[in-house]
Amino acid sequence: MSTAVGPIEDARGRPADALVQWARRNGWSVSLLGFFALLLVFTKLIQPNYGVAGIQGLAISVLPLALAAAAQAVVVISGGLDLSIGSMMALTSVVAAVLMKGQPEEFGIAVVIGVLLLGLVLGAINGSLVVVTRVPDIIVTLAMGFVWAGCALLVIKTPGGAATKWLKDLVLGSLGVEWIPKAAIALIIVVAIVWIPVRRSNLGLSIYAIGSNRLAAFRSGVPVGRTKIAAYVLTGLFSALAGLSLTASTGIGTPVPGPYTLLSVAAVVLGGVSLAGGRGGVFGPIVAVLILSLIRTDMTFLSLDTNLAIVVQGMILIGVVMVGSFIQLRRTRA
Amino acid sequence: MSAAAGTRPSQAGASWRRLLRDQPIIPLVGLLAVLVVLSELARRGIVSPGWAGTILQAAVPLAILAGCQTLAMLTGGIDLSVGAVASMAGFVVATFIHNQGLEAGLAVALVAATLVGLMNGIGVGVFRVHPLIMTLGMSLVVLGLANAWQILTLQTFTGVAEELRTLGSGRSFEVLPNSLVVFVPVVALILLGLRRTGFGRLLYAVGDNPIAARLSGARSWQVLVVLYVISALLAAIAGFLISGLTNVASVNLAETYVLPSVAAAVIGGTSIMGGRGGYSGTIVGALILTVLSSLLSSLGYPEAVRQILFGAIIVAVAAAYTRVTGET
Numbered sequence: 001m002s003t004a005v006g007p008i009e010d011a012r013g014r015p016a017d018a019l020v021q022w023a024r025r026n027g028w029s030v031s032l033l034g035f036f037a038l039l040l041v042f043t044k045l046i047q048p049n050y051g052v053a054g055i056q057g058l059a060i061s062v063l064p065l066a067l068a069a070a071a072q073a074v075v076v077i078s079g080g081l082d083l084s085i086g087s088m089m090a091l092t093s094v095v096a097a098v099l100m101k102g103q104p105e106e107f108g109i110a111v112v113i114g115v116l117l118l119g120l121v122l123g124a125i126n127g128s129l130v131v132v133t134r135v136p137d138i139i140v141t142l143a144m145g146f147v148w149a150g151c152a153l154l155v156i157k158t159p160g161g162a163a164t165k166w167l168k169d170l171v172l173g174s175l176g177v178e179w180i181p182k183a184a185i186a187l188i189i190v191v192a193i194v195w196i197p198v199r200r201s202n203l204g205l206s207i208y209a210i211g212s213n214r215l216a217a218f219r220s221g222v223p224v225g226r227t228k229i230a231a232y233v234l235t236g237l238f239s240a241l242a243g244l245s246l247t248a249s250t251g252i253g254t255p256v257p258g259p260y261t262l263l264s265v266a267a268v269v270l271g272g273v274s275l276a277g278g279r280g281g282v283f284g285p286i287v288a289v290l291i292l293s294l295i296r297t298d299m300t301f302l303s304l305d306t307n308l309a310i311v312v313q314g315m316i317l318i319g320v321v322m323v324g325s326f327i328q329l330r331r332t333r334a
Numbered sequence: 335m336s337a338a339a340g341t342r343p344s345q346a347g348a349s350w351r352r353l354l355r356d357q358p359i360i361p362l363v364g365l366l367a368v369l370v371v372l373s374e375l376a377r378r379g380i381v382s383p384g385w386a387g388t389i390l391q392a393a394v395p396l397a398i399l400a401g402c403q404t405l406a407m408l409t410g411g412i413d414l415s416v417g418a419v420a421s422m423a424g425f426v427v428a429t430f431i432h433n434q435g436l437e438a439g440l441a442v443a444l445v446a447a448t449l450v451g452l453m454n455g456i457g458v459g460v461f462r463v464h465p466l467i468m469t470l471g472m473s474l475v476v477l478g479l480a481n482a483w484q485i486l487t488l489q490t491f492t493g494v495a496e497e498l499r500t501l502g503s504g505r506s507f508e509v510l511p512n513s514l515v516v517f518v519p520v521v522a523l524i525l526l527g528l529r530r531t532g533f534g535r536l537l538y539a540v541g542d543n544p545i546a547a548r549l550s551g552a553r554s555w556q557v558l559v560v561l562y563v564i565s566a567l568l569a570a571i572a573g574f575l576i577s578g579l580t581n582v583a584s585v586n587l588a589e590t591y592v593l594p595s596v597a598a599a600v601i602g603g604t605s606i607m608g609g610r611g612g613y614s615g616t617i618v619g620a621l622i623l624t625v626l627s628s629l630l631s632s633l634g635y636p637e638a639v640r641q642i643l644f645g646a647i648i649v650a651v652a653a654a655y656t657r658v659t660g661e662t
Contacts, residue, residue, distance in 0.1 A: 314474030
C-alpha cells in the first residue's frame with residue numbers, strides 16, 4: 001500500500017511533476033493555449049502595430065462569447081445542449097439596460113443582482129422542462145429560445161436603455177499595466193468564482209457523472225434529474241453574466257439575439273468538450289473563443305474578405321470534430 | 335408505457351393516447367380546424383379563398399424545409415444548414431439571371447446544394463460527426479462563401495427572376511398558389527419514397543436502431559449521404575420559392591425559416607430521436623404554424639407574443655408525444 005502511495009506523494013512534493021500531470025490531463029486546452037500564443041505571434045508579425053489597443057479590443061469583443069461558451073460548456077458536460085443561450089443573453093441584457101436607465105449608480109448593484117437571479121430562474125425553467133417532459137434537450141431549448149427572445153422583445157422593442165458607469169468601467173479600459181485589459185480580469189474572476197467551487201463540490205462530480213453515464217450515475221445514487229436542473233441553472237447564470245457583459249460593453253440592450261448560441265456550440269466542441277457529455281471543462285472553450293476571434297482579426301489584417309473568416313470558422317469546427325471522431329473510430333476498430 | 339396506457343382506468347384517455355400515437359394526423363387536422371375557426375371568430379369574414387391562398391403560399395416553402403428536417407430526423411439527425419442552402423440558392427440564381435440566364439443559375443445553385451449535401455452526408459455518415467455540428471458548420475461555410483460571392487458579383491446583381499416571382503408569389507383561381515406546381519411533386523415523391531421504397535424503409539431502420547440496421551446489411555453511410563443530398567436539394571428548391579415569394583434575394587433570406595421548420599416537423603409527430611414520424615404530419619404542422627402566426631398578427635399581437643406562443647406550443651406538443659409514445 002505504502003509503495004503505491006509513494007509516487008503520488010512524490011508528485012505532489014515536486015511542483016514540476018504536478019505541472020506535467022496537470023498538463024497531461026488538460027492536453028487539449030494546453031495545446032489550444034499554445035496555438036493561441038502562436039497566433040498572437042503571427043498577428044504581431046503580419047501587423048507590427050498590433051499591441052495594447054489590439055489586446056484591449058480582443059478582450060472586450062470576446063467577453064460575451066467567452067461567457068456564452070462557458071454557459072454552453074456546463075450543460076454539454078452534463079450531457080445536454082442549450083440552444084436558448086443567445087436568447088437568454090438578449091433577455092437579461094435588455095432587462096439590465098432598461099432597469100439601469102436614468103437610475104443612480106447604487107441602484108445598478110441591485111439590478112445586477114436581480115438580473116443574475118433572473119438568469120438562475122431562466123435556467124431552472126429550461127432544466128425543469130427538460131427533466132419533467134423528457135423531451136430531448138435540443139427541442140426544449142430550441143423552443144424556449146423562441147420564448148426568451150419573445151420576452152426580450154416584450155421588454156423593449158428597439159435597442160435602448162443604458163448601463164451604469166461603474167458597470168461599463170468594469171470591462172472597459174485596463175487595470176494598472178495597460179497590457180492587462182479589465183475585461184480579461186473580469187472574465188477570469190467571474191468564471192473562477194462560479195466554476196471552481198462547483199467543479200470541486202459534489203455537484204460538479206455529479207454533473208460529470210450524469211454526462212458520462214446516466215444510468216451508472218443513477219445507480220450510484222446521483223440524483224440525475226436534480227443534477228441536470230442544476231447544470232441548466234449554472235448555464236442560465238453564465239448566460240446572465242454574458243448578457244450583462246453585452247450591456248456593459250455596448251452601453252445598451254439589444255432585444256434580438258446575436259449569433260452567440262451557435263458560436264458557443266462551436267467553441268465548446270473546439271474547446272475539447274465532448275458533445276456526448278462527461279468530458280472537458282470551461283477553460284478550453286474560452287481559449288477556443290479567443291482563437292476564433294483572433295483568426296477573424298488576422299484575416300482582416302491580411303486584407304482577406306472577412307466573410308472568408310466565417311468559412312474558416314466553419315471548416316475548423318468540422319475539421320476538428322471529424323479528426324476527433326476519426327481517431328475514435330480507429331481506436332474502437334483496433 | 336404502451337401497456338400501461340391500455341390498463342388506465344380512463345378508457346377515453348387511453349383511446350385518445352392511442353390515436354395520438356398511431357394516427358397523429360387526425361388530432362393535428364382537428365387542431366388546424368380549430369385555429370381556422372378561431373381566425374374566423376377573431377375577424378369576421380377573414381376566412382376566404384384569398385386568405386386560404388395566402389396561407390398556402392406562405393406554408394409551401396416552410397413545408398418543404400420541414401420536409402428536410404423530417405427526413406433527417408427520421409434517421410436521428412437534424413439539418414440546420416437548410417436556411418443557408420436555401421438563401422444561397424435564391425441568391426445565386428439572382429446573380430446569374432442577368433448574364434447567363436435563369437437555367438444556368440438554377441443549375442449552378444442545384445449543383446452547389448448537392449455539394450453541400452454531399453459534404454454533410456460524408457461528415458455524418460462516414461466520419462460520424464454529430465449531425466447538429468456538421469450541418470451547423472456547413473451552414474457557416476455556405477453563409478461565408480455566399481457573402482464572398484455577393485461582394486464579387488455586386489455589380490452584376492439584378493434581382494429576382496420573373497419566372498421565380500410568378501412561381502413563388504403568383505396564384506391561380508385566387509386560392510391555388512403557383513408554387514403547388516413544385517410542391518405537389520415534392521410531396522408525392524417524399525410520401526411515396528418513405529412508404530413504398532427501400533430507401534424510405536432504410537431511413538426508418540437507420541434511425542430506429544442503427545445497430546440492427548447495420549447487422550441486417552444496411553450500409554448506413556450510403557443512406558445518410560443520399561439523405562443529406564436530397565435534403566440540400568429540397569432546401570435549394572424552397573430557396574427558389576422563398577426568393578420568388580418575397581421578391582428578395584439575400585444571403586440570409588431563409589435563416590428565419592430554420593427553427594420553424596424544425597418546429598413543424600416536431601408538431602407533425604416526427605421524433606428527433608429517429609425512427610418515428612412521417613411527412614403528412616409535417617405538412618399539417620407547417621399549416622398550423624402558418625395559420626397560427628396569421629391569427630396572432632390579425633389579433634394585433636406583436637411579434638414577441640407570437641414567438642413566445644410558438645415556443646410554448648412546441649414544448650407542449652413534444653411533451654404530449656413523448657408521454658404517449660413512452661420514449662425517453
